[in-house]
Amino acid sequence: MEHHHRHHDQHQPAAETDEAAMAELLDLDAEVLQSYLSEVTAWIHELAADPAPRRILDLGSGTGTGTFALLRRFEGADAIALDVSAQLQRHLRDRARVLGVADRVRTVQADLDAAWPAIGPVDLVWASSSLHHMADPDRVLTEVFAALRPGGLLAVIEMDSFPRFLPDDLGLGRPGLEARCHAALAEERATELPHLGSDWGSRLSQAGFTIEAERPFAIDLTPPLPASTGRYAQASLRRIRSHLDGRVSADDLATLDTLIDSDGPHSVLRRDDLSVRTARTAWLTRRP
Numbered sequence: 397m398e399h400h401h402r403h404h405d406q407h408q409p410a411a412e413t414d415e416a417a418m419a420e421l422l423d424l425d426a427e428v429l430q431s432y433l434s435e436v437t438a439w440i441h442e443l444a445a446d447p448a449p450r451r452i453l454d455l456g457s458g459t460g461t462g463t464f465a466l467l468r469r470f471e472g473a474d475a476i477a478l479d480v481s482a483q484l485q486r487h488l489r490d491r492a493r494v495l496g497v498a499d500r501v502r503t504v505q506a507d508l509d510a511a512w513p514a515i516g517p518v519d520l521v522w523a524s525s526s527l528h529h530m531a532d533p534d535r536v537l538t539e540v541f542a543a544l545r546p547g548g549l550l551a552v553i554e555m556d557s558f559p560r561f562l563p564d565d566l567g568l569g570r571p572g573l574e575a576r577c578h579a580a581l582a583e584e585r586a587t588e589l590p591h592l593g594s595d596w597g598s599r600l601s602q603a604g605f606t607i608e609a610e611r612p613f614a615i616d617l618t619p620p621l622p623a624s625t626g627r628y629a630q631a632s633l634r635r636i637r638s639h640l641d642g643r644v645s646a647d648d649l650a651t652l653d654t655l656i657d658s659d660g661p662h663s664v665l666r667r668d669d670l671s672v673r674t675a676r677t678a679w680l681t682r683r684p
């Protein structure tokens with residue numbers, strides 16, 4: 397048995413574990429930020445109500461946060477959930493069954509850096525925190541434009557700042573830990589994700605879209621917060637931690653490890669002083 401277990405672990409590819417952690421993070425993001433999500437879809441509904449969209453495309457759908465929020469909002473619609481990750485798509489299909497909407501969702505696995513798959517025409521496209529991952533977002537926007545019916549809508553959402561959870565003084569380690577971690581990460585992101593934080597409004601106009609509205613969403617959840625907040629903070633800090641070796645001091649890494657650890661009195665799972673601070677911007681655009 398023991399040998400069998402070891403054998404199994406050895407063959408669990410790192411990427412798979414990584415994607416499982418990503419799936420957990422995305423699901424917790426949806427759970428903790430559900431009121432923001434509902435505000436965004438209500439806002440889209442105002443502009444997209446007539447005629448109501450019937451075919452929705454979720455670009456870089458992850459675990460289906462946008463897909464399911466939009467299917468709830470537009471009851472007569474079906475959705476195509478497009479993503480490069482087969483594992484995230486399996487997760488999405490499982491959730492669709494649990495939510496009772498499996499017959500309204502089709503997953504399409506495609507790497508948008510390679511080629512645009514044969515889909516379309518669609519009435520509404522949603523791209524949340526996905527465009528900045530593309531090697532050539534401008535080309536992808538041109539493909540989206542072609543896949544939309546004239547008059548159809550594209551909603552783009554991008555993060556202005558990654559979620560923060562911790563008070564400045566943790567009563568542990570040197571104050572300002574989270575700010576130092578985010579500053580260290582910003583350097584890496586500038587090279588790894590060069591499109592993050594770019595001027596999406598002008599890129600959307602360049603691709604031919606008319607900008608109907610642009611709206612900032614500032615999220616600031618303060619205690620008391622539900623237990624899922626601790627798990628969201630843990631998943632989020634764990635992801636950050638995996639990029640920080642050699643980028644912040646050994647003391648800061650040790651403090652971070654103490655916070656991420658599920659056990660122990662300082663675990664984020666046990667803190668009652670967590671908040672959730674993040675900012676996103678949404679652009680609602682139309683193919684004329």
Ligand SMILES: C[S@@+](CC[C@H](N)C(=O)[O-])C[C@H]1O[C@@H](n2cnc3c(N)ncnc32)[C@H](O)[C@@H]1O
Binds near residue numbers: 461508
């Ligand atoms: C940060 S996640 C956002 C997921 C989801 N939209 C949400 O808001 O929760 C980015 C997603 O884009 C997908 N993605 C990244 N590059 C891609 C590509 N070249 N083609 C298709 N999907 C891609 C990833 O697999 C991941 O699911």
